[in-house]
Amino acid sequence: MKMSGAQMVCEALIAEGVTTVFGYPGGAIMNVYDAIYKQSKFEHILTRHEQAAVHAADGYARATGKVGVAMVTSGPGFTNAVTGIATAFTDSIPLVVISGQVPLSLIGTDGFQEIDAVGISRPCTKHNYLVGSLEELPRIMKEAFYIASSGRPGPVLVDIPKDITAEMGEFVYPKEVHIPTYKPSYKGNDRQIKKAVEAILNAKKPLLYLGGGVVLSNAGKLVRELAALAQIPAVETLMARGVMGYENPLLIGMLGMHGSYASNMAMSETDLIVSLGARFDDRVTGKLSEFAKYADVIHVDIDPANIGKLVDVDYPIVGSITDVLEKMISLLKHSVKPDRYQAWREILARYNELHPLKYDDSDEVLKPQWVIQRVGELIGKDAVITSDVGQHQMWVAQFYPFDRPRQWINSGGLGTMGFGFPAAIGAKRGVPEKIVVNFTGDGSILMNMQELVTAAEYKIPVINIILNNHFLGMVRQWQTFFYDKRYSETDLSFQPNFKALAEACGGIGYDVTTKKEFDEALKDALKQNKVCFMNVAINRFENVLPMVPAGGALYNMLLEHKDK
Amino acid sequence: MQEVRRVISVIAMNESSVLARVSGLFAGRGYNIESLTVAPIPKSNLSRFTIVTKGNAKVIEQITKQLNKLISTLKVIEHEEMVEKEMVLIKFSANESLADIKALCSAYNGGIVNAGENSVIVMIADESKRIEYFLSAAQRYNPIEIVRGGVVAIER
Numbered sequence: 001m002k003m004s005g006a007q008m009v010c011e012a013l014i015a016e017g018v019t020t021v022f023g024y025p026g027g028a029i030m031n032v033y034d035a036i037y038k039q040s041k042f043e044h045i046l047t048r049h050e051q052a053a054v055h056a057a058d059g060y061a062r063a064t065g066k067v068g069v070a071m072v073t074s075g076p077g078f079t080n081a082v083t084g085i086a087t088a089f090t091d092s093i094p095l096v097v098i099s100g101q102v103p104l105s106l107i108g109t110d111g112f113q114e115i116d117a118v119g120i121s122r123p124c125t126k127h128n129y130l131v132g133s134l135e136e137l138p139r140i141m142k143e144a145f146y147i148a149s150s151g152r153p154g155p156v157l158v159d160i161p162k163d164i165t166a167e168m169g170e171f172v173y174p175k176e177v178h179i180p181t182y183k184p185s186y187k188g189n190d191r192q193i194k195k196a197v198e199a200i201l202n203a204k205k206p207l208l209y210l211g212g213g214v215v216l217s218n219a220g221k222l223v224r225e226l227a228a229l230a231q232i233p234a235v236e237t238l239m240a241r242g243v244m245g246y247e248n249p250l251l252i253g254m255l256g257m258h259g260s261y262a263s264n265m266a267m268s269e270t271d272l273i274v275s276l277g278a279r280f281d282d283r284v285t286g287k288l289s290e291f292a293k294y295a296d297v298i299h300v301d302i303d304p305a306n307i308g309k310l311v312d313v314d315y316p317i318v319g320s321i322t323d324v325l326e327k328m329i330s331l332l333k334h335s336v337k338p339d340r341y342q343a344w345r346e347i348l349a350r351y352n353e354l355h356p357l358k359y360d361d362s363d364e365v366l367k368p369q370w371v372i373q374r375v376g377e378l379i380g381k382d383a384v385i386t387s388d389v390g391q392h393q394m395w396v397a398q399f400y401p402f403d404r405p406r407q408w409i410n411s412g413g414l415g416t417m418g419f420g421f422p423a424a425i426g427a428k429r430g431v432p433e434k435i436v437v438n439f440t441g442d443g444s445i446l447m448n449m450q451e452l453v454t455a456a457e458y459k460i461p462v463i464n465i466i467l468n469n470h471f472l473g474m475v476r477q478w479q480t481f482f483y484d485k486r487y488s489e490t491d492l493s494f495q496p497n498f499k500a501l502a503e504a505c506g507g508i509g510y511d512v513t514t515k516k517e518f519d520e521a522l523k524d525a526l527k528q529n530k531v532c533f534m535n536v537a538i539n540r541f542e543n544v545l546p547m548v549p550a551g552g553a554l555y556n557m558l559l560e561h562k563d564k
Numbered sequence: 565m566q567e568v569r570r571v572i573s574v575i576a577m578n579e580s581s582v583l584a585r586v587s588g589l590f591a592g593r594g595y596n597i598e599s600l601t602v603a604p605i606p607k608s609n610l611s612r613f614t615i616v617t618k619g620n621a622k623v624i625e626q627i628t629k630q631l632n633k634l635i636s637t638l639k640v641i642e643h644e645e646m647v648e649k650e651m652v653l654i655k656f657s658a659n660e661s662l663a664d665i666k667a668l669c670s671a672y673n674g675g676i677v678n679a680g681e682n683s684v685i686v687m688i689a690d691e692s693k694r695i696e697y698f699l700s701a702a703q704r705y706n707p708i709e710i711v712r713g714g715v716v717a718i719e720r
Contacts, residue, residue: 123592127635181638305629
């Protein structure tokens, strides 16, 4: 069928099963927007900033497991999107981002709203394309979706010059992709898997180290099965919260800079790390030379470059976690003796009793940890939780009762403030039957607060709980601990009226200072079913603990902070 | 860990911005490039990059893995048993002793490729280490300009 390049973009999206696109129009992408206007197969959600469009597509992808789609114009439209693209890249989230570009004839002339999008995004995309002719457009669209969602997922940018979206041509959408240079391997090597299983059988203190890859490959069930079968305890990274489920007796907790004492000690004392979809990030390992000194390492990852990058690996296995776990489970089924690890499990249970995650609750002032636990009590499993970046993010990771993979959505790798609210909008669009709560801070929320308008317009009832300490809290905490309390540019005492701000944009606002007010506000927010800002005044100087100071050994945690 | 010199060949799609993908990877991840040559592979839609780099074993391993990870990359060859050559062009003044220069060149598989009114140009193709020896021997004839071509290598 003959159609314009713009129509081809829409037809490709429809063929890929896309139902929601997040974006913002502009000159170079207008042809595509004209084609969007004329179709009714997918909806377009107009965010109020391109960064938010990409975060929303990202939140949608994380909540559903599908590829998220964002659309922006050239120049500033694209550069605004870069933070969103980079956020998805570091957390391996499948996205297709379509950007307009100046016409082919103008490329290289410093035309109006021209910027080298492919050049800028090269280090923060899995792959990117500048479409050079109408003929290659259908193939590139097909490849973009395939590359984004296969192997180790990631964002793919398709930059399309304006004249190509105007040009007419024959549209044939390819059924398959042929990329001879890209063949991700899913099947783990049988010999290596067998050796790894033998190592598990011979270990005394094995430990499952679970990362975001488990979530990405939908291997949560298999991980639980393996853990239950062999009775091996597990620690989760920030990205893997929910994989084991908070009620699982084999879950020791989250490890890393703000991990629990037992989790970090488990990693420090284990004799065999079974790493599944984790990448030994510096926020997890602390000082590398002191990290897991007694352990052999089994490293399962779909990306060979992750294996051996930071930690020497004894049993490298390249493959999808699903495939590898299925094989491991069938091998372990008849040979594993769970009693073998009994003493180890008891040691870790004792560590958790010795130094559980804790906080001092108060009747005078709300504690952020209480608020998070309270949300868990009241809506727990019914909610999808997003967060921004900072203290509140760590408290949520520590204290929310996560029950399943994809329930917890946050910017782990890049640590992007402003991620939470738009991601929540995208997540709510993806799983409308769930309540979506964004825990945020008084710093982070202002970085994409304009999305109140989007959420109000499209009636996307995201509950934003602003844990407000009138500080850029995490930086303030470091200043308290390591910079002699010189609070350089972290005091956020000057604030907007959050309640009025939400109302001005068509949402609801709540000011909360007591437990009773919080319960009432949450109850009302659930009933009203409208986007809201819940401005919760919390203890100003609350710290996230435990804490492994940056560059310190994982086993050297600050468990409490006594003010001098 | 000890730093080693490595010659790595990358076979990649001959498409726009593939050179930027390869060189950008080295720049972005802080890897070393001593030399880089690139040319299309005849009768194919592929290009061949020959990269000389330095790093410890862990870094070299990461370099090859990261290169492999590029969507445009077909194959990465970390050379061990190879024939390795580098070309160099040198311009001397015509006032220098041409016979001496010619004798020096022939000791290094090279010769005079151009002779003009004021200058002569010689070409040598040899292993990088021998190119270094040649260049230091050539100093006494006051070279006007030296252009090195970068290493190409082929597995034995």
